[in-house]
Amino acid sequence: MMQQLDAEQLRRTLRRLSHEIIERTADLSDLVFIGVxxxxxxxxxxxxxxxxxxxxxxxxxxxxxxxLYRDDLNQAGGGRTGLKKTDLPFSCEGKDVVLVDDVLxxxxxxxxxxxxxxxxxxxxxxxxxxxxxxxxxELPIRADFVGKNIEAVHPEEVRVHLEETDGQDxxxxx
Numbered sequence: 171m172m173q174q175l176d177a178e179q180l181r182r183t184l185r186r187l188s189h190e191i192i193e194r195t196a197d198l199s200d201l202v203f204i205g206v207x208x209x210x211x212x213x214x215x216x217x218x219x220x221x222x223x224x225x226x227x228x229x230x231x232x233x234x235x236x237x238l239y240r241d242d243l244n245q246a247g248g249g250r251t252g253l254k255k256t257d258l259p260f261s262c263e264g265k266d267v268v269l270v271d272d273v274l275x276x277x278x279x280x281x282x283x284x285x286x287x288x289x290x291x292x293x294x295x296x297x298x299x300x301x302x303x304x305x306x307x308e309l310p311i312r313a314d315f316v317g318k319n320i321e322a323v324h325p326e327e328v329r330v331h332l333e334e335t336d337g338q339d340x341x342x343x344x
Contacts, residue, residue, distance in 0.1 A: 171329070174320050177339035180301075183317040184213070187299060188220035190315050191268060200266045200294065201229045206236060206283050207254045209272035212334040213301055217270060232258035234269075236282035256286070263291030268315070272330040274300040277311035302341060304328045 175183065195201055198221070205214030211233045222228040235254040269283050280298055287296065299315035304322040322328050322343055329342045 171342040171344040173340055174302075174328070174343050175318060175341035177333075180339045180341065183301065184216050185220055187301075187315050187317050188217055188224060191217065191299065192221065192225060194314075195266060197266070198225065198227045198229070200264065201227070201268065202232065202260060202262065202265045203229050203268050203270055203299075204232045204234050204258065204262075204283075204287065206234055206269060206271040206279060207256075209330050209332055209335055210234075210270045212332050213272060213299075214268075214270040217268075217299065229268075230260050232256075232260065234258065234283055234286055236279060236286045239282035239285040241278060241282070258290050261291040262287060262293045265291070265293050267293040267296045268299050269296060270299045272301045272332075273328050274298070274303045274311075274313050274316075275306050275328075277307045277309035280311045280313075281309055301330055302328050 203214035203218050205211030214231050218229045218231045233256060235256045237253050271279060274280065284296065297314035300313040301317040303313055303316045303319050320328050320343055327344050331338050331340045333339050
């Protein structure tokens, strides 16, 4: 595996993403972050802490499990991680939602997240923040906020490791 980002580069990338979100959000009081399970959740929490440190606003953070909304649920490997808890302790009604995930590849997880989100109220706006965009889209989906573009063609993989889930902060390509 070749390391693409180390812990310090990942930290700087999240800080830059936070600045971009601040610059492109008119009213931070209605901003909420929703992390897509699994690694999108700690990334959403980190972005919320960055906003707190930069502008004194700490957006609400939720966790979204998209397993039941995936279009590959019945295929081999589909839904392979099993069900996890969706935890949205707030309504999305009228909110400026930023969906947060670690890697954007085909666009299918983002599509599933949008479908899952609609059961929690009608957001004013939904945007997508991604740590790594690896290309290879199968659906017409793009991220509004991208930390790093890492070109990877099948069967290459991009793996995000986070301290909260993996014991270290790094991004690898193999």
